[in-house]
Amino acid sequence: MALFSNNENKPKDYEKMLDHILPDPKTELDDSPYSTGLGMNMARDARKVINGKMKIDEFHKVYSSSLTKEFGNSYAGGETENKKKGDGPKWVMVIDLRKCVGCDTCTVSCKAENRTPPGISYNVVMESLEGDFPNIKAVNLPRPCMQCDKPACAQVCPTRATYKMENGIVAVDHDRCIGCRYCIVACPYGARSYDFGDSYEQEMIGYNDVTSPEYGKERGPREKGKTPIGTVRKCSFCFHRLQRGEEPACVETCIGDARFFGDINDPNSTVSKLASSPRAFRLKEELGTQPSVIYLR
Template sequence: MSSKYDVLINKGLVNGADILKSSKYDTKLGLNMAADARRLSDGLISEQAFVEKYQESVGKEFKQKLALQATTDDQSGVKWGMVIDLRKCVGCETCTVSCKAENRTPPGVSYNQVFVEEEGTFPNVSRTNIARPCMHCDKPPCASVCPVRATYKADNGIVVQDSDRCIGCRYCMVACPYGARTFDFGENYDEMTGYQEATSPEHGMDRGKREDGKSPIGTVRKCNFCFHRLERGEEPACVETCIGDARFFGDLNNPDSVVSKMANSSRAFRLKEEYGTEPRVYYLR
């Protein structure tokens, strides 16, 4: 299957074995560990198995002890939150676009939007770009109105939408003070070749090709802080792609995290706090 480009690239690549030969340690062990490390990151083997397999030889070769890394950063107490610095936001809508690309949202469905607010009269005008993902409220009105509990607050702080349970009554859309929910009317970007081919594992679940009558068509959709990316240890797409580095993501339960510190700064505020929804998305004014 290798095309001529693959051949070209492989020619240019340095050979791992050659490099390892120049070190004083065992070349074969290095190559095997690298191969298994790749399998580990692909989720094909567990970290436990990896450690067990190489514990002895690593001890002999490097005089070191392998330890389980995953256990040290336990994520059970994590409560995700986001901080958006309005002074850094330039209003380019990269977050909106990258969100659409990441989550493969159809026309009319947008988890993230940027609103431009202009105030004052010339020459004293100010312009604020308010990027709005789902606020992942601690007291979400959408979850309390849902008649079937299809949307609820998960332990990690994310307000989850169960596309397999939602009946599509759209009560949550009416109840959300932030307009953060959209209904999937089943439209597609037909002008885009292969639009339906690529899929997104929303909520960590790949539903395969988008088809009529199949979830999430006919249900309400919303931002889930790119849960599938969080599971891989990545930040949400909007945070990662922000060109002005205006978005920050992290654990609000951890007082030492960057987001916690920012959320407690005097610049921090939240949208429509008077509704008592306790959003987990903070803005820095």
Template sequence: MSGLEQTQTTQMQPRWGMVIDLAKCVGCDTCTVSCKAENRTPPGVSYNVLLELEDGKFPNVKRVNIPRPCMQCDKPPCVQVCPVRASYKAENGIVVIDYDRCIGCRYCISACPYGARSYDEGQSYEQEMLGYNDVQAPEYGKRRGPREKGKLPEGVVRKCTFCFHRLERGEEPACVETCIGDARYFGDLNDPNSMVSKLAASPRAFRLKEEQGTEPRVIYLR
């Protein structure tokens, strides 16, 4: 492949990003529930949580809902500390965990400043939901058999993937599709005409913990 072809291929590769409008988030937790349903995450593992913070000083105090998926950082600390290179940054901007390489040391959990990673301890909802163990989500586009004790992804670290498997089908992440307040936007940050690119350039836009230099791909609107 020539240098020009390589450049063209790189330009065609999307840089997936997400924008969340906090003014439109109603704190319903639909994103959390739909994410668990889509990714079939076990007890103790949630890729998408809703943080509730208080803003202002008494008596002028208001509650702010902050949905928190993985930030898919361009400079992810979790990748830097992984001793076996199980975590890496894909070309499309998604931070990937290779379950077959992960040794479950949990260094990445400590390194993530957003608390966006969880360790799969092997728990199950089988007693509460008949057939829960029969099917697993095809995370990162890889299909695995039924959830069984001692088999992957038990014993490894897990996190939001921007619903990688849905993106490969041309669909949006589950949390974006189900948001009842239409507070989430998803698209290609490489495309200047995309909604996410335009919103990311808004004066309302900010990123969590920008001072840490992680350069997150999840952008919030005040």
């Protein structure tokens, strides 16, 4: 069997792979105690706001009354709380698809580092075999959170629990998140998951005793009724590791050296140079989300 490199694939080919893992919006929201129709409509219009087809004032005018009725005092109206760009780093991840071998080391190391529960993986690798024997092509597409500069997930969040940090990371304030899951259906990359409270405790005694300090905050043992159980979770570029001067776990453990991480504001950084490569592209660029994950094909 001949395995050919996937450098002939176009961005649209990878986007089709991504679309296969996107959650069904109605199914996702029907499992939530909040309005399915409101969430689906907001997700649709949030993407219009992001790509300039709808003004932000119009968006708030359309949904303010419904959000107040649906969420009461939990609703935080007004603009999203995206932080202004400062003089610090703007973190970006570059993934070379020619080097990715589909080993899933990134997925495993991410789960181990962030101690995510069953059903939640911040990093996934989509795999596909194309062609006819013996001319078969292996195609791999790793997908962390895109850390969008213009995140639709933040636009639909009724409590403003999702926001953008100065360093470009899209964060979740678990103490403000009410688990409505509107952000899950708004995200065009399938990068968000709801924490149902499942655990590996039966398979790994003591699993719940240690949790990862998501966004640098220690929360103690994993217990029912404590966040992040009942909230939405996602990749944070291993923010707690960045605070220690380390790279995200998926970057550090990639056996094919397919991942690069750094400050794109630094013109001498590796990621800044790779972002200028003719091989560089972002998934679903037409949406206007401006992802901070850049691929090389």
